[in-house]
Amino acid sequence: MTMSKLLEINHCRKQFGSTEVLTDLSISVEEGQVLSIIGPSGSGKSTLLRCATLLETMDGGDLIYLGNYAARDVNGKAVYATPAELQKIRGMFGLVFQNFNLFPHYSVLKNVMEAPMLVQKRQEKEVREEAMALLEQMGLSDKADAYPYQLSGGQQQRVSIARALAMNPKILFFDEPTSALDPELTGEILKVIRKLAEKKMTMVIVTHEMSFARDVSDWVVFMNGGVIVEQGDPRDVIDNPTHERTIQFLRRLQEK
Numbered sequence: 001m002t003m004s005k006l007l008e009i010n011h012c013r014k015q016f017g018s019t020e021v022l023t024d025l026s027i028s029v030e031e032g033q034v035l036s037i038i039g040p041s042g043s044g045k046s047t048l049l050r051c052a053t054l055l056e057t058m059d060g061g062d063l064i065y066l067g068n069y070a071a072r073d074v075n076g077k078a079v080y081a082t083p084a085e086l087q088k089i090r091g092m093f094g095l096v097f098q099n100f101n102l103f104p105h106y107s108v109l110k111n112v113m114e115a116p117m118l119v120q121k122r123q124e125k126e127v128r129e130e131a132m133a134l135l136e137q138m139g140l141s142d143k144a145d146a147y148p149y150q151l152s153g154g155q156q157q158r159v160s161i162a163r164a165l166a167m168n169p170k171i172l173f174f175d176e177p178t179s180a181l182d183p184e185l186t187g188e189i190l191k192v193i194r195k196l197a198e199k200k201m202t203m204v205i206v207t208h209e210m211s212f213a214r215d216v217s218d219w220v221v222f223m224n225g226g227v228i229v230e231q232g233d234p235r236d237v238i239d240n241p242t243h244e245r246t247i248q249f250l251r252r253l254q255e256k
């Protein structure tokens, strides 16, 4: 395996009760790459992201960050690394949720500073300077002392992106980052993600925004029923899909 491979998921299986939600699913993400995951509701996109970010455990398969195994498949069962090893791996990725998940009782600045100080035990002065720089990058310098409820959804989502970046992750995951936002606020978030892509931030994005996915991604994965039906360059998968399921899905989105 080359070291430029940042994330590798091999033969991931996940069940809830007797329902298999992910079936033998494999993806890999190179450093600097943007991978978008598209597909109908219930196809398993969020579950895949939650498995990748250790919020759910896989039943089978490997989960590998930069050659470090978070889980290793042993006879068809995913065996997880020790808590200490998982802690190290958690430091390699950031996650931006659909519903922002900010701490409501903390100011914007404190939301961004909390994890670097508490988890990484870094110095307050340095963390504050970096947090302010990130807020500036997100166009939120004047909101440092505001509370989440005083912000628009788009501003809250930009805070949560700043919060994820404050941990200096090697890879950033987005789970439908604009689906809780009005169309006019969606654009501002997509712009921020585009800028991160220009800076070669490695990202995995679950999205229903097809034109965005087409522009920003190096690779697109179309999921249906817990499996990857089609994947490839966005110009192939989104503009010229070959699989009947992909064609139907994209047609249905256009009709909406």
Ligand SMILES: Nc1ncnc2c1ncn2[C@@H]1O[C@H](COP(=O)(O)OP(=O)(O)OP(=O)(O)O)[C@@H](O)[C@H]1O
Pocket (backbone or CB within 6 Å): 016, 021, 039, 040, 041, 042, 043, 044, 045, 046, 047, 048
């Ligand atoms: N905690 C859970 N317990 C039981 N079933 C679950 C759980 N989480 C997800 N599922 C089921 O797993 C399947 C995949 O769900 P998932 O949320 O991953 O799909 P999705 O592609 O992200 O959908 P959406 O686009 O609507 O968010 C669905 O059938 C869902 O009902």
